[in-house]
Amino acid sequence: MPLMSLPILDKVLTPATPTPAAAPSLVPASVWTTLFGPPRLAADELRGLQELARVRSLCSGACAFKRGDPADTLVAVLEGAVGLGTHASGSAAAPAMPGQGGQFQLERAIHGPQWLDNSSAWLEKGRTQDAQALMPARLLELPVSGVRVLLNRHPVMSERLLQCLAQSVQNLTGAAHDLMAKDAQKRLATWLLQRSPASGEEVALRERKRELAAQLAITPETLSRLLRQLMSAGLIEVRGYSIKLLNLAALQSLAQG
Numbered sequence: 001m002p003l004m005s006l007p008i009l010d011k012v013l014t015p016a017t018p019t020p021a022a023a024p025s026l027v028p029a030s031v032w033t034t035l036f037g038p039p040r041l042a043a044d045e046l047r048g049l050q051e052l053a054r055v056r057s058l059c060s061g062a063c064a065f066k067r068g069d070p071a072d073t074l075v076a077v078l079e080g081a082v083g084l085g086t087h088a089s090g091s092a093a094a095p096a097m098p099g100q101g102g103q104f105q106l107e108r109a110i111h112g113p114q115w116l117d118n119s120s121a122w123l124e125k126g127r128t129q130d131a132q133a134l135m136p137a138r139l140l141e142l143p144v145s146g147v148r149v150l151l152n153r154h155p156v157m158s159e160r161l162l163q164c165l166a167q168s169v170q171n172l173t174g175a176a177h178d179l180m181a182k183d184a185q186k187r188l189a190t191w192l193l194q195r196s197p198a199s200g201e202e203v204a205l206r207e208r209k210r211e212l213a214a215q216l217a218i219t220p221e222t223l224s225r226l227l228r229q230l231m232s233a234g235l236i237e238v239r240g241y242s243i244k245l246l247n248l249a250a251l252q253s254l255a256q257g
Contacts, residue, residue, distance in 0.1 A: 026050050026053050026055060027049070027050065027053050027055070027078065027140060029041070029046055031078060031113045031140075032046060032049055034113045034114075035076055035113060035114075035115060035140075035164070036157070036160045036161065036164065037160055037163060037164060041157070042154075044154070045150075045154050045157055048150045048153065048154070049142070049150070051146075052142050052143060052146040052147065052150065053140055053141075053142060054073075054140070054141045054142075054143075055078065055138055055139065055140055055141075056138070056139050056141070057136070057137070057138050057139075058080075058082070058133040058136065058137045058138070058139060059133065059136055060133055060134065060135050060136055061132065061133060062132070062133045063130070063131070063132055063133075064082050064116065064131035064132060064133060064137075064139060065117075065127050065130070065131050066087075066127065066130055066131075067086065067087075067126070067127055067128060067129055067130050068126040068127065069126055069127045070126060071117070071120035071121045071123075071124075071125065071126055071127050072121055072143060072144055072145070073121055073141040073142055073143050073144060074115070074117070074118045074121055074141070074142040074144060074147060075115070075116045075117045075118070075131075075139060075140070075141050075142075076112070076113065076114065076115045076116055076118070076139070076140040076142075077110050077111065077112035077113065077114055077115075077116050077137055077138075077139060077140075078112045078113055078137075078138040078139065078140050079112045079113075079137060079138040080111075080112055080133065080134070080135045080136050080137025080138060081109050081110065081111045081112070081133070081134040081135050081137060081206070081207075081211075082109075082110050082116055082131050082132065082133050082134060082137050082139070083104070083106045083107075083108070083109050083110070083131065083132050083133075083134045083211070083214075084106075084107055084108045084109075084110065084116070084129045084130070084131055085104055085105045085106040085107040085108070085129060085130060085132070085214070086104075086105045086107070086129065086130055087103055087104055087105070087130050087132075088103050088104070088105060104130070104132050106134075106210065106211060106214040107129070107214055107215075108214070108215060109134060109207055109211040109214070109215065111206050111207075112137065112138070115164065115168065116131060116139070117129075117131070118161070118164060118165060118168070119165060119168070121144035122144065134208070134211065175215075178190055179217055182255075184216060184217075184218045184222060184226060185226055185229070185254065186254060186255050186256075186257070187216045187217070187218075188216055188223070188226050188227075188230070189230075189251045189252075189254040189255035190255040191212075191215070191216060192236065192243065192245060192251060193245075193248075193251055193252060193255055196243075196245050201244070201245060202239070202242040202243065202244045202245075203242060203243045203244075203245070204241065204242050205241050205242060205243065209223060209224070227243075233250075234246055234247060235247045235250050235251055235254075236251075
């Protein structure tokens with residue numbers, strides 16, 4: 001019997017376009033706060049970051065960087081989404097468009113504003129993964145040499161950046177543990193709970209089906225089957241571009257069992 005498709009997961013939830021400020025800067029202060037964490041950075045700290053910032057645009061399917069490329073910048077996604085993974089050919093010289101063929105093996109999708117790679121430059125080694133735009137995207141690049149000077153000038157920023165790096169490590173450690181210790185159904189339940197901590201709340205879907213499946217290390221077909229099972233059990237309800245959690249206790253039991 002053919003699997004029932006879930007068309008809402010094959011599309012991307014387009015976030016609302018932010019209202020531009022009267023005198024827009026290169027990167028809005030709110031984005032810097034998202035990247036470095038609250039509270040809002042001081043005026044001189046923001047000024048230093050704006051002076052370092054380089055922004056570039058990518059079309060869908062374009063290469064952001066290749067595994068092994070020299071890493072001399074901290075990179076963040078400002079808008080859109082960029083996938084981290086591996087090109088099957090070992091090179092991103094001619095990347096396939098998202099959804100066309102299996103040349104690019106997606107592992108994680110990074111939606112802006114969020115760090116794409118804020119660690120490689122500090123190690124003075126090459127990039128460890130390939131990165132490809134999953135949709136039109138804008139990237140922020142900060143030369144690590146300039147960031148070092150800025151952190152020496154503003155030591156408080158060093159602690160904030162360390163906290164960002166620590167959070168990234170913790171997230172990756174948790175994901176690795178789930179992959180080894182939980183089956184696909186438990187991983188999906190955990191993913192839903194992490195994004196909607198209260199029963200009755202809705203989880204907004206920003207990922208395409210294949211992006212979410214890649215994060216959970218399953219196929220899109222398996223993801224569709226698992227979602228159908230959760231719907232049939234009365235644990236979730238799919239509404240447009242969101243998933244509503246109907247039974248938090250049952251999902252918690254499933255995730256932990």
